[in-house]
Amino acid sequence: xxxxxxxxxxxxxxxxxxxxxxxxxxxxxxxxxxxxxxxxxxxxxxxxxxxxxxxxxxxxxxxxxxxxxxxxxxxxxxxxxxxxxxxxxxx
Amino acid sequence: xxxxxxxxxxxxxxxxxxxxxxxxxxxxxxxxxxxxxxxxxxxxxxxxxxxxxxxxxxxxxxxxxxxxxxxxxxxxxxxxxxxxxxxxxxxxxxxxxxxxxxxxxxxxxxxxxxxxxxxxxxxxxxxxxxxxxxxxxxxxxxxxxxxxxxxxxxxxxxxxxxxxxxxxxxxxxxxxxxxxxxxxxxxxxxxxxxxxxxxxxxxxxxxxxxxxxxxxxxxxxxxxxxxxxxxxxxxxxxxxxxxxxxxxxxxxxxxxxxxxxxxxxxxxxxxxxxxxxxxxxxxxxxxxxxxxxxxxxxxxxxxxxxxxxxxxxxxxxxxxxxxxxxxxxxxxxxxxxxxxxxxxxxxxxxxxxxxxxxxxxxxxxxxxxxxxxx
Numbered sequence: 001x002x003x004x005x006x007x008x009x010x011x012x013x014x015x016x017x018x019x020x021x022x023x024x025x026x027x028x029x030x031x032x033x034x035x036x037x038x039x040x041x042x043x044x045x046x047x048x049x050x051x052x053x054x055x056x057x058x059x060x061x062x063x064x065x066x067x068x069x070x071x072x073x074x075x076x077x078x079x080x081x082x083x084x085x086x087x088x089x090x091x
Numbered sequence: 092x093x094x095x096x097x098x099x100x101x102x103x104x105x106x107x108x109x110x111x112x113x114x115x116x117x118x119x120x121x122x123x124x125x126x127x128x129x130x131x132x133x134x135x136x137x138x139x140x141x142x143x144x145x146x147x148x149x150x151x152x153x154x155x156x157x158x159x160x161x162x163x164x165x166x167x168x169x170x171x172x173x174x175x176x177x178x179x180x181x182x183x184x185x186x187x188x189x190x191x192x193x194x195x196x197x198x199x200x201x202x203x204x205x206x207x208x209x210x211x212x213x214x215x216x217x218x219x220x221x222x223x224x225x226x227x228x229x230x231x232x233x234x235x236x237x238x239x240x241x242x243x244x245x246x247x248x249x250x251x252x253x254x255x256x257x258x259x260x261x262x263x264x265x266x267x268x269x270x271x272x273x274x275x276x277x278x279x280x281x282x283x284x285x286x287x288x289x290x291x292x293x294x295x296x297x298x299x300x301x302x303x304x305x306x307x308x309x310x311x312x313x314x315x316x317x318x319x320x321x322x323x324x325x326x327x328x329x330x331x332x333x334x335x336x337x338x339x340x341x342x343x344x345x346x347x348x349x350x351x352x353x354x355x356x357x358x359x360x361x362x363x364x365x366x367x368x369x370x371x372x373x374x375x376x377x378x379x380x381x382x383x384x385x386x387x388x389x390x391x392x393x394x395x396x397x398x399x400x401x402x403x404x405x406x407x408x409x410x411x412x413x414x415x416x417x418x419x420x421x422x423x424x425x426x427x428x429x430x431x432x433x434x435x436x437x438x439x440x441x442x443x444x445x446x447x448x449x450x451x452x453x454x455x456x457x458x459x460x461x462x463x464x465x
Binding site for chain 2: 022
């Protein structure tokens with residue numbers, strides 16, 4: 001899988017994402033965040049950090065350091081003009 | 092006659108202009124934080140998290156997630172006390188505690204919680220020795236106000252917290268009169284829980300405050316409800332700070348509090364010392380508290396011989412346009428411990444905008460009142 005693949009690391013709350021993003025961006029990097037699609041998390045409150053397979057370990061490390069467990073990692077793909085998501089299984 | 096405001100221990104005034112501007116902007120430009128994903132909601136998310144970061148930075152807390160917002164120190168103390176204690180548990184408190192500590196504990200007596208008021212010195216300060224004597228096998232919480240709202244005395248929180256930690260008992264500090272006035276670093280001090288208001292020493296708006304909760308310490312929340320997280324679950328989230336923050340946050344208030352927390356901290360010690368020294372020279376004034384040689388926060392408490400304390404404050408307001416507070420200051424226990432329940436006290440608490448002229452005018456007014464009853 002190429003490093004261009006878009007991954008969504010899914011979190012339960014904006015408060016969690018803000019804390020993780022604060023650590024990730026401490027050295028000037030930027031990570032996009034967005035509301036998790038309904039097909040991934042039905043509540044509408046979940047927020048995801050967008051990353052790549054290369055930067056995924058950084059996101060997971062930052063979250064782990066705060067004692068935050070993501071609700072999952074999904075990869076995003078274009079299919080017939082629309083986006084679809086599937087659980088991301090590294091390797 | 093211009094107002095001389097000496098009631099900053101009740102609430103700071105005037106509020107700094109950046110606080111007013113931040114609140115106004117929030118009212119004009121932000122929506123509900125943490126819920127929707129549109130830009131006005133995102134702007135509100137930024138404000139709320141910005142406040143969490145500002146408070147965490149101020150207190151030396153590495154993770155802003157350890158800051159749970161409340162409506163003030165009272166709610167923060169209730170959350171800590173009721174979030175930890177269960178039937179059969181015991182707590183130890185200092186003799187200087189406010190009603191915001193005493194009343195929740197009195198209420199918990201109905202479910203079998205007990206508590207001990209540790210012995211204090213003549214200014215009401217609990218020592219590690221008196222704390223040690225009050226501890227029991229079932230003690231689950233130690234509570235101490237950092238600075239008394241009655242006589243300004245500081246308690247040795249580092250030593251008290253160290254003893255509590257040795258016994259693996261959570262240590263709750265009431266920072267109502269110290270946060271914003273004194274440097275406090277929760278990462279280096281043995282503090283597990285720190286309750287504080289936004290509107291006193293920090294000079295933010297009323298209706299704001301927070302509880303610092305040491306990561307790993309889990310409390311029962313005071314209430315359950317919408318948190319802007321895990322809407323797909325019928326249960327309250329287990330993670331902080333969402334676990335403790337049900338309902339739409341006070342975004343304008345938190346915007347103001349963030350602005351306040353980022354302001355340079357201004358000392359009021361010199362102004363307090365000038366007031367204390369001036370009062371000591373007035374015949375008929377009996378000062379309370381440890382005095383100028385001891386650590387004390389920015390308030391001066393005193394009796395005025397021949398005067399009822401609340402009537403004296405009424406006269407100060409009507410005749411001299413001086414705002415001060417008389418009575419028991421919502422601290423029955425502290426006044427009982429200090430032997431001042433029958434008389435209460437008059438409290439002057441200057442702020443960063445108090446001038447030398449204000450202090451001179453306040454001293455002249457007290458001198459006039461004292462002469463009238465001499």
